[in-house]
Amino acid sequence: xxxxxxxxxxEIQGKNYDKAGEVxxxxxxxxxxxxxxxxxxxxxxIVAYEGEMNVVMYAHRxxxxxxxxxxxxxxxxxxxxPGIPDIGLALQEGYSTASDEMREMGFGFGMGLPxxxxxxxxxxxxxxxxxxxxVFAKIRLNANA
Numbered sequence: 001x002x003x004x005x006x007x008x009x010x011e012i013q014g015k016n017y018d019k020a021g022e023v024x025x026x027x028x029x030x031x032x033x034x035x036x037x038x039x040x041x042x043x044x045x046i047v048a049y050e051g052e053m054n055v056v057m058y059a060h061r062x063x064x065x066x067x068x069x070x071x072x073x074x075x076x077x078x079x080x081x082p083g084i085p086d087i088g089l090a091l092q093e094g095y096s097t098a099s100d101e102m103r104e105m106g107f108g109f110g111m112g113l114p115x116x117x118x119x120x121x122x123x124x125x126x127x128x129x130x131x132x133x134x135v136f137a138k139i140r141l142n143a144n145a
Contacts, residue, residue: 002069006034009065012055014081017105020056023064024049034068040139043119044073047137050112051077057102058082059132072121075137083129091117091125 008030010023027048031041048064055062059081067074084090090097091113098108117123122138 002071004067004069006068007065009063012052012059012062012064012079014056014059014061014079016056020053021049023052027064027066030066031073036073036141040073040141043139044075046119047075047116047139050116051075051135051137053107054112054133055079055081057098057107062132071142072138072140075135075139077135077137078132079134080132083131084125084127084133085129087125087127 008027010026012023013019024045028041028045031044036044044066048066052064055064055077059079062077062079062081065076065078067076089095092110093114094110096108096110098110102108113125116135116137119139120137121140122136124136125133127133
């Protein structure tokens with residue numbers, strides 16, 4: 001059984017593009033200070049950033065929780081937003097529901113969820129239309145575990 005070493009939760013405000021990326025930046029500093037290796041740190045930060053951006057772009061608000069254990073790093077991202085009607089479609093590279101405004105800011109290429117899944121050893125997404133979305137991602141610290 002994994003032993004929990006650290007748990008940090010971060011609030012994310014929807015539509016606040018000025019602060020977009022701050023949470024994943026804080027996580028990067030935290031992991032670097034804890035001595036997490038560069039490969040795993042990169043994977044965690046990619047998942048955190050993409051999840052954070054999805055909350056900023058689509059939800060009213062959300063929470064990103066990082067849980068470090070002696071075996072892995074888990075990210076839990078829960079939002080209050082429109083939900084995802086077709087998760088299978090949303091996981092396809094290039095599929096996006098981004099608005100023109102989001103695209104003009106350089107977002108909405110349809111790579112967020114696929115990048116999150118690709119950089120996770122375990123990945124789960126649950127969503128209810130009109131309520132919100134929950135994403136769980138696990139990055140194992142020992143790839144052979």
